[in-house]
Amino acid sequence: MIEFSWEFHATNENFKRMKTIEKVRTPESAFTNLKDYPFTPNYMDLAGGVRLHYLDEGRENKKTIFLFHGQPSWSYLYRHMIPQLVAAGFRVIAPDLIGFGKSDKPVNSEDISFQAHVNWMSEFVKKLGITKAAAFMQDWGGMIGLRVLANNPAWLNRLVVANTALAEFKGLQKWLVPKMINRTIAKSGTPTLQNLDENMDYKNWVGYFKTSGKLEIGEVMQLLTTNDLSQEEKDAYDAPFPNENYYATPRKMPEIVATDLTAVNEDWESLKKWNHPVLTLFSDKDPFLADQGYDKKFQKNFKGAKGQPHITVSNASHFLQEDQTDMLVNRILDWLEQTKY
Numbered sequence: 001m002i003e004f005s006w007e008f009h010a011t012n013e014n015f016k017r018m019k020t021i022e023k024v025r026t027p028e029s030a031f032t033n034l035k036d037y038p039f040t041p042n043y044m045d046l047a048g049g050v051r052l053h054y055l056d057e058g059r060e061n062k063k064t065i066f067l068f069h070g071q072p073s074w075s076y077l078y079r080h081m082i083p084q085l086v087a088a089g090f091r092v093i094a095p096d097l098i099g100f101g102k103s104d105k106p107v108n109s110e111d112i113s114f115q116a117h118v119n120w121m122s123e124f125v126k127k128l129g130i131t132k133a134a135a136f137m138q139d140w141g142g143m144i145g146l147r148v149l150a151n152n153p154a155w156l157n158r159l160v161v162a163n164t165a166l167a168e169f170k171g172l173q174k175w176l177v178p179k180m181i182n183r184t185i186a187k188s189g190t191p192t193l194q195n196l197d198e199n200m201d202y203k204n205w206v207g208y209f210k211t212s213g214k215l216e217i218g219e220v221m222q223l224l225t226t227n228d229l230s231q232e233e234k235d236a237y238d239a240p241f242p243n244e245n246y247y248a249t250p251r252k253m254p255e256i257v258a259t260d261l262t263a264v265n266e267d268w269e270s271l272k273k274w275n276h277p278v279l280t281l282f283s284d285k286d287p288f289l290a291d292q293g294y295d296k297k298f299q300k301n302f303k304g305a306k307g308q309p310h311i312t313v314s315n316a317s318h319f320l321q322e323d324q325t326d327m328l329v330n331r332i333l334d335w336l337e338q339t340k341y
């Protein structure tokens with residue numbers, strides 16, 4: 001483990017002094033005997049008085065890989081990948097974003113922002129003090145993790161991005177896109193789980209999480225996988241959210257995808273200068289991102305993505321970790337070896 005200095009944006013100094021935020025903590029009893037999740041919990045206190053949960057397996061191994069999840073999942077998503085990566089000789093660190101999994105859940109939506117998540121995860125990796133690691137980032141795990149990397153380039157020297165995006169809007173787009181998204185949010189209505197099943201688009205996604213009295217996270221995860229999840233697995237995805245008092249973060253996340261655009265644009269410019277190897281693994285059946293060119297955007301903008309063996313993952317939906325576990329692990333391990341990590 002290498003200690004090093006980190007530089008935060010000036011706004012992060014205010015963040016570190018932020019008031020203690022109101023939050024709830026899912027009882028540990030909700031996570032008893034989860035299917036295929038035997039891992040030891042680890043916790044870290046972060047700004048605002050919130051506690052973050054993370055898995056840290058294979059600590060005896062010298063090389064480290066981070067696994068970042070998105071919304072509405074948690075580190076349970078990586079339950080099958082973690083043992084294989086550890087067996088291959090890696091230390092594996094998989095945090096739960098604040099508001100998800102075993103991490104604390106803010107109660108008030110005003111405490112939940114894109115920048116807050118970036119700051120929390122930046123503080124997390126700073127306190128771990130690990131450099132030159134590898135990372136696999138998916139969904140919001142990529143949107144947040146990429147901004148952490150942009151401001152802390154020594155943290156990683158290998159990166160795999162899968163089914164994620166980072167909005168880079170300039171000129172007229174920077175003004176227009178947030179207005180269009182806000183208009184979509186205003187007109188999203190009250191879609192049901194069945195509406196999501198029939199039409200998995202942004203309007204129904206934001207409307208479902210915003211208005212549903214009960215969030216059926218396990219069923220949502222099933223809609224975004226090609227493999228069948230058992231009832232035990234769906235229950236495990238529901239476990240972090242016993243009732244609506246725990247919903248603030250999954251409700252808010254879809255609404256903040258195109259916020260903090262000035263900071264995001266600056267982070268994109270920094271990422272373009274990061275020249276370590278990058279691999280894209282996007283799914284062919286992702287209803288949000290398949291055939292939308294986001295993988296090509298990463299391949300074009302990252303210097304280290306040129307000439308890498310990027311592929312489209314077959315028969316996989318948005319949560320490809322559930323659909324193609326073994327293939328993902330093998331592809332990641334082969335690539336890390338090829339790039340002499």
